[in-house]
């Protein structure tokens with residue numbers, strides 16, 4: 423068995439059955455067209471994609487967990503599963519209607535580079551769907567704790583940085599936010615966005 427994947431799913435279980443699962447269930451059933459999910463992890467999102475309206479689903483990770491294959495066996499989706507780096511996406515410009523990333527940009531080495539690639543492969547009217555954890559606003563104790571813990575935490579958690587302001591990175595990469603929800607005491611954000619006219 424894929425032990426780190428099993429451990430990750432067990433660790434996340436309380437959140438998945440609570441606030442995180444609720445956001446996945448709110449955001450993902452509405453995706454349509456040609457869809458790319460980057461940083462799929464253990465494939466938790468596969469349970470939330472719709473059978474209808476989804477033309478093609480590509481599921482990518484730096485290293486694909488066996489759980490992604492198992493989870494995609496069950497349903498109607500028949501995704502294309504591939505290994506790849508969001509910082510160097512192997513797709514032509516404007517290929518996707520939707521790009522999904524959930525809990526990914528905390529661990530991408532260069533998030534600006536990865537988000538620029540997401541923007542590049544999106545159609546002009548394409549959209550992003552995201553859930554990320556961030557430094558919470560207006561919570562100085564939490565913020566300084568997250569900053570203090572990150573140098574140690576990233577070594578035991580697959581490069582997960584607790585101290586990133588991923589919402590600013592998304593905006594900075596040239597996206598406008600259409601919907602945004604902060605939850606889990608402001609540590610998590612969930613939302614949708616589209617390409618801004620020009621890179622800001």
Ligand SMILES: C[S@@+](CC[C@H](N)C(=O)[O-])C[C@H]1O[C@@H](n2cnc3c(N)ncnc32)[C@H](O)[C@@H]1O
Nearest residue numbers: 461462463483484506507508524525526529530
């Ligand atoms: C915390 S897991 C999140 C998994 C899943 N998206 C979820 O919502 O539970 C982060 C995933 O991002 C992947 N990842 C990190 N850097 C990446 C990169 N540069 N390109 C593609 N995937 C990456 C990791 O391999 C890991 O599977």
